[in-house]
Amino acid sequence: MKLQANYALEHTLPYDHYVNPQIFEMEKKKIFQNSWILAGHTSQVEKPGDFFTFDLADQPLIISRDKNNEFSAFYNICPHRGTKVEKSECGNKKVFTCTYHGWTFHMNGKLNRAPNFGTNELGDHSCMTQVKLEVYQSLIFINLNPEAKPMTETYGEFMANLGKYTFLDSLKKIRVTQRVIDANWKAVIDNYLECDHCMIAHPEFSKTFDMKNYHIDLHDHFSCQYSELTNKTDKDQEEHANFYWVWPNLMVSIYPGKEGNMTTSQILPLAPDKSLAIYSYYFKSDEINEEQEELIRFVDQVREEDFDLVELLQKGFHTNAFKHGVYSPTEYAIKFFHDLYENAISGE
Ligand code: FES
Ligand SMILES: [Fe+2]
Incomplete structure (x- = not known):
């Protein structure tokens, strides 16, 4: 031209x-x-307990499928003192375990046990911080902005x-x-x-x-x-x-x-x-x-x-x-x- x-x-x-x-x-x-970003595909989390980790702009994340077949995305960071929890790239687990003081988490990021506290009543420290997630055509998108509008917008x-x-x-x-x-x-x-x-x-x-x-x-x-x-x-x-x-x-x-x-x-x-x-x-x-x-x-x-x-x-x-x-x-x-x-x- x-x-x-x-x-x-x-x-x-x-x-x-x-x-x-x-x-x-x-x-x-x-x-x-602050945008919807492709994190992966549902074939990476086919079975309950499957997960993979994904780093987005310095933020370590976990994407998982829990026992109810629900997908979750959350920061791969322990609510106790901020340790990175899961070290592997992918796998299948019953719980995630923080190797510092042994807190364990369900596959959806919720606290299972905090041995050094003896209670799960720990307010917003009783769950790994959740991230917005949407699945479309088996593609898994996440958005780190908690106020993000739905993808369709x-x-x-x-x-x-x-x-x-x-x-x-x-x-x-x-x-x-x-x-x-x-x-x-x-x-x-x-x-x-x-x-x-x-x-x-x-x-x-x-x-x-x-x-x-x-x-x-x-x-x-x-x-x-x-x-x-x-x-x-x-x-x-x-x-x-x-x-x-x-x-x-x-x-x-x-x-x-x-x-x-x-x-x-x-x-x-x-x-x-x-x-x-x-x-x-x-x-x-x-x-x-x-x-x-x-x-x-x-x-x-x-x-x-x-x-x-x-x-x-x-x-x-x-x-x-x-x-x-x-x-x-x-x-x-x-x-x-x-x-x-x-x-x-x-x-x-
Ligand atoms: S920092 Fe994870 S259990 Fe203490
Ligand atoms: Fe090119």
């Missing part, structure tokens, strides 16, 4: 926002501890989009890969939200999809990218894949195909110039077939190509060369993300 004569050059977010420790701390509070349209895929509830999380990226979390999202770089950086992706008709649609707190396959065979005649970005840090790719499947990417902030990317693959069966392995290989390759780009970007943010960049006309989804970001940061 050529620039129109009347195109007004707009500046991106200042590069300082990608390196500044104070801004990073503010983002953790105003965005990550912000993500109703996105949830309606997911609702179209009737197969989502039957998927299981089959594979997870993690990677620390030497870049600010926003650089990873920025990179995802434009495809100007696709022809240059992703040769195989650009051959697979029709790049002349590549769409990036903006919606309420999410965007959706899609294009038709260049080599459409009969079995692909069904609906095309959709690549969603969901404010602030989640990407969901849905491949309806013959046997629907999904991948999610969570980008979690570790430091101003470091992020943790968690990539999860969801299929109907534990047995991954050849076609699915090929899809995983394809997705991983595109990601590898992107890691190099965002780590190079981060190097630029640290220099004195420029204070910010400029959006091309086809980078409007990055602008959309930055507008949501500024809104969140400026709020009380």
Whole structure:
């Protein structure tokens, strides 16, 4: 796309926002501890007593299924003197035990026994601090703000989009890969939200999809990218894949195909110039077939190509060369993300 004569050059977010420790701390509070964030999938807590731990912006959490099959999320912190309670990443237990003075907790975080007190009447210290949790299409979302509005208020349209895929509830999380990226979390999202770089950086992706008709649609707190396959065979005649970005840090790719499947990417902030990317693959069966392995290989390759780009970007943010960049006309989804970001940061 050529620039129109009347195109007004707009500046991106200042590069300082990608390196500044104070801004990073503010983002953790105003965005990550104040938004609905994907924590995991119900297939990680299939049976009563199953749990997994999850760190969100320095806050250690436990997600569990109790004996009544209810899901709970709570801080992984003992109400007695503040020790971190559960050390493993996942497992199945009857109770959680704090290794300091032996307090034990039910799977929903409520106090079972406090040996050095002899009573459970300990007010708000008789439970690990609860966190808001919602499950939609087997995806477990949490919000650290106790006053948070229900997910439907912000993500109703996105949830309606997911609702179209009737197969989502039957998927299981089959594979997870993690990677620390030497870049600010926003650089990873920025990179995802434009495809100007696709022809240059992703040769195989650009051959697979029709790049002349590549769409990036903006919606309420999410965007959706899609294009038709260049080599459409009969079995692909069904609906095309959709690549969603969901404010602030989640990407969901849905491949309806013959046997629907999904991948999610969570980008979690570790430091101003470091992020943790968690990539999860969801299929109907534990047995991954050849076609699915090929899809995983394809997705991983595109990601590898992107890691190099965002780590190079981060190097630029640290220099004195420029204070910010400029959006091309086809980078409007990055602008959309930055507008949501500024809104969140400026709020009380
Ligand atoms: S700090 Fe956990 S039992 Fe004392
Ligand atoms: Fe890319």
